[in-house]
Amino acid sequence: MSDRKLLVDRVAIVAGGGGEIGGAIAMRYAAEGAAVVVCDISLEKAEVVAEAIRNAGGRAAAFKVDVSKEEDCDKAARRAVEIFGKITTLVNASATASPDGNVETLSTAAWREAIDVNFTGVFLMCKYVMGHIRAAGGGAVVNIASSHGHFGLPGRSAYCSTKAALMHFTRVLAIDYGPHNIRANTISPGPIDTARSLRRFGTRENSNKVRGRGQVLGRTGTVEEVASVAVFLASDEASFVTGTDLLVDGGQTAFKGTALSDIHQSAT
Ligand SMILES: NC(=O)c1ccc[n+]([C@@H]2O[C@H](COP(=O)([O-])OP(=O)(O)OC[C@H]3O[C@@H](n4cnc5c(N)ncnc54)[C@H](O)[C@@H]3O)[C@@H](O)[C@H]2O)c1
Numbered sequence: 284m285s286d287r288k289l290l291v292d293r294v295a296i297v298a299g300g301g302g303e304i305g306g307a308i309a310m311r312y313a314a315e316g317a318a319v320v321v322c323d324i325s326l327e328k329a330e331v332v333a334e335a336i337r338n339a340g341g342r343a344a345a346f347k348v349d350v351s352k353e354e355d356c357d358k359a360a361r362r363a364v365e366i367f368g369k370i371t372t373l374v375n376a377s378a379t380a381s382p383d384g385n386v387e388t389l390s391t392a393a394w395r396e397a398i399d400v401n402f403t404g405v406f407l408m409c410k411y412v413m414g415h416i417r418a419a420g421g422g423a424v425v426n427i428a429s430s431h432g433h434f435g436l437p438g439r440s441a442y443c444s445t446k447a448a449l450m451h452f453t454r455v456l457a458i459d460y461g462p463h464n465i466r467a468n469t470i471s472p473g474p475i476d477t478a479r480s481l482r483r484f485g486t487r488e489n490s491n492k493v494r495g496r497g498q499v500l501g502r503t504g505t506v507e508e509v510a511s512v513a514v515f516l517a518s519d520e521a522s523f524v525t526g527t528d529l530l531v532d533g534g535q536t537a538f539k540g541t542a543l544s545d546i547h548q549s550a551t
Contacts, residue, residue: 289518291316293422294367296359298350298408299377301328303477304427307506308374308513309333313341315514317372320363322348324377342367350377350404351396353411360411370415371422372517375405378427378445380479383438394441401445402452409456413465421464423517426453427509430473430532446471450528457526466525468516473532474503499534 295312299305301323309319313336321336321343323329329345336343344366348355363370381397382389405426416422431439432446450469457467474480474494476487480503484490494503512531515521530536 288314288316289514289520290372293317293371293517294320294363294369294419295372295374295517296320296322296363296370296408296412297374297376298322298348298359298404299375299427300332301325301345302376302378303479304472304475304506304509305374305376306332307510308376308425309343310336310339311507311510311514312372312374312517313339313343315518317517318342318367319344320359320367320370321345322350322359324349350375350408351399353407356404356407357411359408360415364415369419370412371419373408373412373416373422373424374427374513374517375408375424376427377401377404378442380482381439381441385438386440389438389441397441397445401442402448405449405452413456413460416465417460417463422466423521424453424456424460424465424467425513425516426467426469427513428453428469428471428528430471430530430536432469432471433530433536453528454526461525466516466521468521468524468526469528470509470512470516471528471530471532471536472504472509473530473535474498475506475509475531476503477506499538502533504531504533 295317297309300309300321313319321329321333326347333343333345346359348359379400428449429446431443453469480490
């Protein structure tokens, strides 16, 4: 087996890179040889990830970026090129923690915020980064959608809709930029153990109980398992992969039944 690094000579912008999945992707990209620009609305969180990369011997910068603000996205792209000379790779992992509610109870402001950050934010990052990737001779975009873009959840119309829209947006991005040697794909994580999920489910135990139930693999996933797929999609290993979505959901979307705990029990 080869131990060559997969992202040597790449410069990646990771929006939402201060978060758990974005942070794990930023760390793995740096470990695979990429210089990484960690962008997040929280500069503090972005700095933590960038510093961890530098402490591990990698190259990283941290920028405060609100992806829903056009001027922030433009500035981030320009500064990334100033510092590292080019951009080859864009990851969009930012998302709001939108509240639950049906159309009557969800506020219009919360709906708009979800669209602004989860969807328009990706458009804006792409708007200001794609020209730089093209100028670098090509590269890859990895947008983080969700298994909830494949199926609905009660009270989560804003979140689910933005993630479904993101997949389709990315297909068209792939069509528009294929001729420029730029691939674009989404990853749809399923139930991943993060602080974000802990906020929803209270404890890790409860999260595993609620979300691990019905999973083909009988457990929730880790941020590293998402980051591995993000490395693959950004690398030449995925050179003929574009305009598609990769579910990293432990089989959640394949299985339409209820709890699998009985099957797991009978297999032991
Ligand atoms: N955790 C899961 O189980 C799971 C499952 C499926 C999909 N996802 C998706 O993965 C991505 C990362 O989720 P996570 O679990 O790491 O959550 P997280 O909250 O740790 O990360 C999201 C990051 O986005 C940042 N952010 C929020 N608004 C922003 C804005 N306007 N501009 C820039 N940055 C902003 C936050 O500060 C945070 O650091 C999200 O797109 C989420 O929808 C997560």
